[in-house]
Amino acid sequence: MKKTIVIMALGLAVLGAFLPAAASRKMIQVKGSDTMVNLAQILAEEYMGKTPGAAIAVLGGGSGTGITGLINQTCDIANSSREWKPKEIDQAWEKGVSPRFFVVAVDGLSVVVNDKNPIEQLTMAQVGALYRGDVKNWKAVGGFDRAVSLYGRQSNSGTYVFMQEFVLGNKNYSAEMKEMNGNAQIIEGILQDEGAVGYVGVGYLHDQNGKIRRGLKVVKISKEPNGEAFLPTDKAAVDSGAYPISRPLYMATNGKPKSDVAQFLAWIVGPEGQAVIEREGFFAVGEGKYKAANDKNFK
Amino acid sequence: MRKKKLSDLKEAGIRAFFFTCGVLAVLVLVGIFLTLVTTSVPAFREIKLSEFLLSEAWDPTSPEKAEYGILSMVMSTLMVTGGALLLAVPIGVAVAAYLSDVAHWRVREILKPIVEILAGIPSVVVGFLGIVLVGPVLAKIFHTGNGLNAVNGSVLLAIMALPTIISISEDSLNAVPKAYNEASLALGASRWQTLLRVKLPAGLSGIIAATMLGLGRAIGETMTVLMATGNARAFPHGFLDSVRTMTSNVAIELGEVPYYTTHYYALFAIGLVLFVITFAVNLVADVVLRRYQEREQ
Numbered sequence: 001m002k003k004t005i006v007i008m009a010l011g012l013a014v015l016g017a018f019l020p021a022a023a024s025r026k027m028i029q030v031k032g033s034d035t036m037v038n039l040a041q042i043l044a045e046e047y048m049g050k051t052p053g054a055a056i057a058v059l060g061g062g063s064g065t066g067i068t069g070l071i072n073q074t075c076d077i078a079n080s081s082r083e084w085k086p087k088e089i090d091q092a093w094e095k096g097v098s099p100r101f102f103v104v105a106v107d108g109l110s111v112v113v114n115d116k117n118p119i120e121q122l123t124m125a126q127v128g129a130l131y132r133g134d135v136k137n138w139k140a141v142g143g144f145d146r147a148v149s150l151y152g153r154q155s156n157s158g159t160y161v162f163m164q165e166f167v168l169g170n171k172n173y174s175a176e177m178k179e180m181n182g183n184a185q186i187i188e189g190i191l192q193d194e195g196a197v198g199y200v201g202v203g204y205l206h207d208q209n210g211k212i213r214r215g216l217k218v219v220k221i222s223k224e225p226n227g228e229a230f231l232p233t234d235k236a237a238v239d240s241g242a243y244p245i246s247r248p249l250y251m252a253t254n255g256k257p258k259s260d261v262a263q264f265l266a267w268i269v270g271p272e273g274q275a276v277i278e279r280e281g282f283f284a285v286g287e288g289k290y291k292a293a294n295d296k297n298f299k
Numbered sequence: 300m301r302k303k304k305l306s307d308l309k310e311a312g313i314r315a316f317f318f319t320c321g322v323l324a325v326l327v328l329v330g331i332f333l334t335l336v337t338t339s340v341p342a343f344r345e346i347k348l349s350e351f352l353l354s355e356a357w358d359p360t361s362p363e364k365a366e367y368g369i370l371s372m373v374m375s376t377l378m379v380t381g382g383a384l385l386l387a388v389p390i391g392v393a394v395a396a397y398l399s400d401v402a403h404w405r406v407r408e409i410l411k412p413i414v415e416i417l418a419g420i421p422s423v424v425v426g427f428l429g430i431v432l433v434g435p436v437l438a439k440i441f442h443t444g445n446g447l448n449a450v451n452g453s454v455l456l457a458i459m460a461l462p463t464i465i466s467i468s469e470d471s472l473n474a475v476p477k478a479y480n481e482a483s484l485a486l487g488a489s490r491w492q493t494l495l496r497v498k499l500p501a502g503l504s505g506i507i508a509a510t511m512l513g514l515g516r517a518i519g520e521t522m523t524v525l526m527a528t529g530n531a532r533a534f535p536h537g538f539l540d541s542v543r544t545m546t547s548n549v550a551i552e553l554g555e556v557p558y559y560t561t562h563y564y565a566l567f568a569i570g571l572v573l574f575v576i577t578f579a580v581n582l583v584a585d586v587v588l589r590r591y592q593e594r595e596q
Contacts, residue, residue, distance in 0.1 A: 023524035063553030091557070149444055154530070157553035170362040178447055178541050179551065185430065185526075192435050193445035299587045 016042035021191050028260055031059045032066015033158050033289065034182045035107065035201040037250055039280050040079055046276055047267055054260065060182070063158030064149030070252055071097055076261050078252045081107065081158035082203070098255050100297045102266050103290035104250040106283040108202045109159065111219045111245070112187070116194045119143040121229040124244050130197055133174025137218030138195065150177040151186045151198035159183075163199055164249055184185050191215045202232050203281040221245060248290060250281070269294050306451070335571045341365075342564035351568065353536040357548070359562040367565050369572065372532040375542035376573075378535060379524055379573065380517040382453025383460055387517075388510050391464030392499075395506075396463070399472040400494050411466075418462035422522040429455045429527030441539055447529030449538045455523045457537040460513035461558050467512060471505020472498055504588050511584035518577060 030040050037060035043054035063080035070078035071092045084099065085094075092099050111127055113119060120142060122130075129135045131149055139145050152173060153160040164173065181185045188200040191213070207213045212233075220229035223244040230237035237243040257265050267273050269291070274284040285291055343351070346367045354368025394414070398407050433454050434446030441450075452565050475498050483493040500505070521544075529541030530551065556563045 062555060068555060085556070086579045098371050147444070156551065164362065172358055172361050175356070175358075176531050176541075177532035178445075178531050179543070180530070181526060188430055189445060189447065192438060194443050 007126050018185075026263060028054075028056045028077065029059075029069075030056060030071040030074040030077040030079060030251075031061060032076040033063045033081040034060045034153075035081045035157075035159055035203070037105060037106075037190060038078040039105065039203060039249075039277065039282060040251075041270055042280060043273060043276055048262055050272075051263070051267075054264070056264065062154070062156035064156040067252070070099060070254060071095055073097065073254065076253065077265075080250045081090075081247065083250070084161045084252070092131050097251045097269065100254075100256065101295055102251045102265055102269065102287055102294050104251050104265075104273070105249045105285065106290075107247055107249050107276045108243055109162065109199055109245040109247060110202050110205060110232040110281065111183065111197065111221060112190055112201055112205070113197050113219055114190055114194045115217040115244070117143060117146075117196075117217065119219060122165060123225050123229075125225065127221065128169055128171075128244075131163065131168055131173055131174060131177065132171050146195040146280075148197060149193050149195040151173055151180055151193075152177045153183075153186070153195055153199075154179045154181065159201070161207075167245060171288070187213065187216065199219040201282075202298050203234065206281055233281075235283055239286060246283075248285075252290050257298070266298065268269075332574065333569055334572055338564060339568035339571045340564075342561055342568045345561045346565060351565070357532055359552070359565065365562070367561070369545065369569055371532060372543055372545045372548050373572070374570070375528075375535055376518060376544040376546070376576075378449045378538065378542060379452040379456060379528065379544055380514060380537060382449060383517045385516060386453060386512065387460045387464055387513055388455035391461050391509070391513070392468050392506055394461075394465045395472055396494055396499070399469050400498065401488070411489035414462050414465050417458070420459075422520060423460065423526070425459060426526030427457050428522040429523065434527065443539050445529070445593035447527060447541050449528060449535060449540065449542045452524045452528040452542065452544070453538070455527055456517040456520055459520060459523065460516050464509045464513045468502070468506045471502040474505065475501040507575070507584060507587060512578060513588060514580055516578060518580070519546060519561035519573070521550050527552055545573050 002239065008274050034045060035101060037058060041058045044058050048056060049053050055241070059075075063082055066078035066080055067088050070077040071088070072095070076098075080170065086103070097140055111122065119138065119139065119142060126135070126141045129150065130141070131150060133150075135141055136148055150165070150173075155161075160173075165168065178189065180189060180198075183200040183204040187204060190196040190198045190280065197219075202233060205212055205218060218231055218233065219242055220231050222229035223242075227270065228242070230240065230243040230246070232243055234243060238246045251265060251268070253261055253265070256262075268277075269285060278284050351367055351369060353370055354366065355371045356366035356368045358366045359373065367556075373452055380458070398410060402410065431449050433451050437446035437451055437454075438444060479501055480493060484490070485499045488496070505589050524544050525547040528544065528547070530543040530547055531541035533540070535542045549569055552562070553566050554564060
C-alpha cells in the first residue's frame with residue numbers, strides 16, 4: 001500500500017517536472033489584445049503551415065491581460081493595441097523583464113453606427129462628446145431624433161484606454177455606456193440597435209467576402225470641425241495620418257527576441273506577414289519610423 | 300482480545316477520517332472568509348466605508364478621479380436576481396405540481412430528464428442565447444432599441460434556476476404523506492383544491508429551500524449576466540436599463556488589475572459584500588424553515 005503511494009507520488013512529480021518544460025521549450029505563447037487575437041491566430045497558422053516544427057498558441061483577453069502575462073512571464077509575446085504605461089514598464093523592470101516593442105500593424109479605429117442612422121460623418125470632438133455622455137440625442141450632431149445608445153469595451157481593453165486618452169481627452173466615459181466583451185459583441189449590439197454607436201478595429205468591419213457587414217455603417221471622421229472627413233478603410237488617409245483615429249499595434253517580448261520567437265516576429269514584419277495583415281483588413285507597417293524602431297529592437 | 304482491539308483501532312481511524320472530512324469543509328469556508336476579509340480591509344485605507352457602500356459611481360481607472368461606490372452594482376444584482384425569482388418561482392412550482400400530481404407517468408418520465416438536462420447547459424451558451432435571441436425579442440416587445448438590460452438577465456437566470464427549483468419542489472411535494480391527500484379527497488375536496496390548499500402548504504418548506512437554492516445560483520452567476528446585461532455602470536432606474544452586477548464587475552476587472560492596489564483590494568471587498576449577502580440569505584432561509592417546521596409539529 002505504502003509502496004504504491006510512493007510510486008504514484010514519484011510518478012506525478014516526474015510528470016510535473018517534465019510536462020511544462022517540454023511544452024515551454026517548443027510552444028510560443030502569445031497573449032493579449034482582443035483586437036489582435038484573430039489576426040495573431042491567422043498569422044500563427046500561416047507561419048506554422050510554412051515552418052515545420054513551429055508551435056504557437058494564441059490567447060486573447062485584452063491588452064492589459066497580455067501585458068500582465070509578459071510581466072509575470074506566462075507568455076512569450078504580449079499583444080497590445082496601446083502603448084505600455086510607464087507604470088507597467090516599471091513593474092516589468094522590477095520583475096527582471098525588459099520589454100521590447102515591435103509594431104506589427106497599424107489599425108484605423110473605426111466608429112460604426114446602425115445603417116438606419118442617417119449620419120455620415122462626425123468630428124473627433126463630436127465622437128468625444130458622444131462617449132462622454134454630453135450629447136444624448138443624435139439630433140445634436142446632425143442625425144435623426146433618437147437617443148444615443150453607447151457601446152464600448154471593458155477597462156481591460158487597449159481600445160478602451162486608447163479611446164479614452166485619444167478621443168475623450170482623458171475624461172470619463174459616460175456611465176450609460178454598455179461595456180461589451182469584445183469587438184464582435186459590439187458589432188452584434190449595433191446591428192440590432194438603431195440608436196447605437198460603437199468603436200471597433202477595422203479588421204472587424206468586413207464579412208467573409210471582404211464587404212462591410214450588412215446593417216453596419218462606418219462613419220467618416222474629421223480632425224477639425226470643418227476639415228475633410230475620411231473613412232478608416234481608406235489606406236492612404238490612415239498612412240498619411242489624415243484619418244485621425246489610428247494607432248500602431250504592438251507585440252512585445254522580454255528582452256531581445258530569441259530563436260523561434262525572433263523568427264516568428266521577423267516573418268510578421270517581413271513581406272509575407274505584412275501581406276496577411278493587409279488581407280485581414282489592417283494596414284502594413286510601411287517603411288517609416290515604425291520599421292526603423294523594429295529593426296533596432298531585433299538587434 | 301487482540302482482534303477486538305484492532306477493530307476498535309480501525310473504527311477510531313475511520314471516525315477520524317470522516318471527522319477530518321467534515322472539518323475540512325468548515326476550514327475551507329473559514330479560510331475563504333478570512334482571505335476575503337484580510338484582502339478587503341486595506342481598501343478602506345483610501346476609501347471611506349460610507350462612500351464604498353452608498354456612492355453610485357464606480358470608476359477606479361478614471362483619468363479624472365477614481366471612484367469606488369458599489370451602490371449601483373448592489374442594486375443591479377438585487378434587480379436581476381429578484382426578477383429571476385419572480386419569473387422562476389411561479390413557473391417552477393407550477394411545473395413541479397404538474398409533474399407530481401397531474402402529469403401522466405409517461406409524460407413525467409420524458410419531462411423530468413429534460414428538465415435535468417436544462418441544468419447542464421453551460422452559462423456561456425445561455426449568455427450567448429441572451430445576446431442573439433432573448434435580447435432582440437425583448438427589444439421588439441418593449442421598443443427599447445436593444446435588449447441588453449436587467450430583464451434579459453432575469454429571464455436567463457430564471458432559465459438557469461428553473462431546474463433546481465423544479466426538482467426540489469417536486470421532491471417536497473412527493474414527500475407529502477399520502478394520508479393528507481386521501482383525507483382531503485375523502486372530505487370532498489377536488490384535486491385542484493387538494494393540490495392548492497393541502498399539498499402546496501404541506502410542501503412549503505421544500506419549496507422555500509428550492510427558492511433559496513435558486514436564489515443562490517442566480518446571485519452568484521457571472522458569465523450569463525456579463526454577456527447579456529450590457530454592463531453599464533450607471534445606477535439602474537428601471538428593469539429596461541442596462542445593469543452591471545457585482546459578479547460581472549469583479550470578472551471584468553480582476554483579470555487586469557495591478558496587484559496590491561486600492562482597486563485590487565476594493566474588488567475583494569465586493570466579493571466580501573457578495574459573501575455577506577449570500578450568508579444572510581441562507582441564514583434567513585434557515586430561520587424561516589425552522590420556524591415553519593416547528594409550527595408543523
